[in-house]
Amino acid sequence: MESKSTELSSQYNPKDVENRIYRRWMESGFFNPDKRPKSKSYKLKSKSFSVVVPPPNITGSLHMGHALNATIQDILVRKKRMEGYKTLWLPGTDHAGIATQNVVEKDLKKEGKTRHDLGRERFISRVWEWREKYGNIILDQFKKIGSSLDWSRTRFTMDSEYQEAVKKVFVYYYKKGWIYRGKRTINWCPRCATSLSDLEIEYKEEKTKLYYIKYDMFSVATTRPETKLGDTALAVHPSDMRYQKYIGEAIKIQSVDPAIPAGDQPKLKEISLKIIADTSVDPAFGTGVVKVTPAHDLADFEIYQRHPEIPVMQVIGENGRMTHEAGVRYAGLKTKEAREKIAEDLASLGLIEKVEEYTHNTSVCYRCSSVLEPIFSTQWFMKMEKLSQQAIRAVGSGNVRFHPKRWEKIYLDWLKNTRDWCISRQIWWGHQIPVGYCVACGTIKLEPKTKGNWYFVRHGETDWNIVRRTQGSSDIPLNETGRLQAKGAGSTLKERHIDLIISSPQKRAKETAEIIARELGGVEIIIDEELRERHYGVLEGFTLAEAEAKGIVTFRGESITGSGFTPPDGETLEELEARVNETLHRHKKQHAHKNIVVVSHGATLRTLFRVLRRLDIPQAKILPPMHNAQIMHFGIAPQACKCGSDFIEKDENVLDTWFSSALWPMVTLGWPKKTKDFKTFYPTQVLSTARDIINLWVGRMVFSGIELAKKTPFKDVIIHATILTKDGKRMSKSLGTGIDPLDLIERFGADATRFGLIWQAMGNQDMHWSEEHVIAGKKFANKLWNASRFILGKIGDLSLPLAHAPKPKTAADKKLLSALAKTKKQLEKHIEKYEFGQAIHLFYEFFWHEFCDQYLEASKQQFANPDLAERTQQILIHTLADSLKLLHPFMPFVTEEIWRHLPKKTNLPLMVEEWPK
């Protein structure tokens, strides 16, 4: 450990130092609060200090915001650790549902596949693979900047304990009546194919047209004429004198007839709309009359809630296209296409009064920027009223404090008027909702248990599938793709403890069954003649086009399987139903407690599902077709539902990512178990984060903590500055305006990068990034290095710690020591107030100008005087030691490296040395 200044080069080179120092810290174990130094020269505190890192998405890589936030947290944590607190800074990552799913889907796309080609389970294992490979990259990047995180406690929002906790929370809220399932109008992203919450919306300005459409004597303005097809009322303000006499009346208006095929000239059709009164209508805007489309406008849906007597009509589907309810004229068109088409039709029918240019904000998806469509949909919701109040109270009472204070307003304003939170998402990657339903009647079963499981599998692909040729009784074998699909299905079914496979005798099914059996390590196969495909009579072996071309039969846009049509000489759906029903119940009786795979065919399985769901033939249209080798899973409940059926199916939805991240500070520390960590470290002290997730995340953590763990999860919320480009633009990877902190670390060192970030983080306003401060940081590290070299060369045999703090002898001594004392005091104050920029400016001024420029120069004179030499040595080493300690939280690498070279009686790393008072 003893070393001479001559060993130190005249320049500080961070590259030689940083990785080595970080390794030393890791090896010391001191990031872990359970492994504090034993031979401490000062008293350790029993009090804890804990911070949980805002978990970065596993899809992310370190950006400037992370770098700043990591530095802020590291400063706090390192200081508290040096003060002797039992200090924990806990790392981890977020599964980031939609974001991650999108990334993996993009990855799949390169192979020409969609997630539907894999099926849910194999897609999910693919995401896990992805996360194994890339999910921890960002955590390694946190190491590069010097974060003193306790890696032994790394958590992930999808690890198994976390999943259990999330389930428990769902069940808790459900039983309390705060989570409910309901059909409401929600924001829908057609590209991500999922619902979104109110906070997951962004707005984009769009130039569009405002159409004034005639509704009889009224004129109604809209930017979305296609929603006219879903109008179910007109609304006026109750005290609007112009329209008073119409309120409550149904008026007849001329509209376009959506039943006329698209190719034909548009025709008029008389429809009837009720006029209702609602205070949300602004009589001063436009004509004071509003069309009400409850299914496709959030505001209109609220009007509907106040006027439940009006109907709801859904004309836009989840694919972002017009539904058949919109009428054949528009069905299948994208909303934008339908908008143009209907505007054209209305104009040619003389129903458009005028069109104005108009600029407004369109809502877009925060993950993929697609235009959102409000649609009417069954979702899970969390009642927000009580939870919001609790979160409001936490700030009102001072239990949670924002720094700077003004962010309180953002938080409170949102909480004061939250709508119920839509927590279900229709994606696959995430925490699945722990609920099942009776297959027949839909009754909700919480955390359903099963005594047996049925996996219905459609056969893999054949060559006839590709060309969509009916292959009812035709015995076509699997093709290469089909065999791979079957193998995939088999691997999905591994670990499902399959006892038995029952298969149709036809080649395509039997081969599928055999491949699955092989994948499962040899499971018994029973062949059941009754599981064969429906016989299509004269249509056997034809594609629809061929059948129509030969005049055998004519369909209008309907598939054979989807319609109730029976081809001549074909099997009727009633006959099919009878055989399927008999077969199902026969096997159910025989194999009640087993896990069974049934391999069959499209039409047969469809009829089977229709029987299980108790749908009649026309209703069966709602059943989606099964892909090749797709698996449908139904469980057998130990007890039958009131309706008599004992088949249950799982809810397919997953929870909003923020539902689980809301539990982060609790669950990472062990909740709901009363673990030692939970008792020691919950609640945490500080949360440092970016301002854009104040409501999305901070608010939800606060009410979750209060409601579930009975304590607010943290006391102080630091909202750090947002780093912008020099021109004040947002840093964005896609625009190429981003700065990579790893690049800065590479060029200038981690300490310099931290210095540059903190130096600019003044007053918590946005910072316009400027690299020169990182360069200043590099120079400062060098200054520190050289001052230390000088001092090491002057102090003779002295070693740390000194028996006493040295007393000043000369005026220069006095000035320096009083400046040091003042610096300690003010630095302390700044850090405690989270004024990190001010703190580093202060220290810089002291060290560079007062210590180096003045005292070091003065010391050269003092060494010439033998009476002063020893005291000067003491003051130099004392001031240097204190300086290194004070700076260590800000610039940990260089300070630690210098500390290593100081002559000392003990051998502790600087990171656990005592904070100077």
Next chain:
RNA sequence: GGGCGCUUAGCUCAGUGGUAGAGCGACUGUUUUACACACAGUAGGUCCAAGGUUCGAUCCCUUGAGCGCCCACCA
């Protein structure tokens, strides 16, 4: 439409009710036994504008302008 923040040296930003500061840059010296990634100096500002409060305003108040951000169901 509502709210918030910002406007100070060439650039990035501190700051104070009493003659205005840092870092970087520019310029002039200095290779003086830690550091030229340094040292000693110098120049450079109607503190966005107008009005008000005050003995005195860059700071407090009002209004306005510019920039940025957030929220919002004005169809």
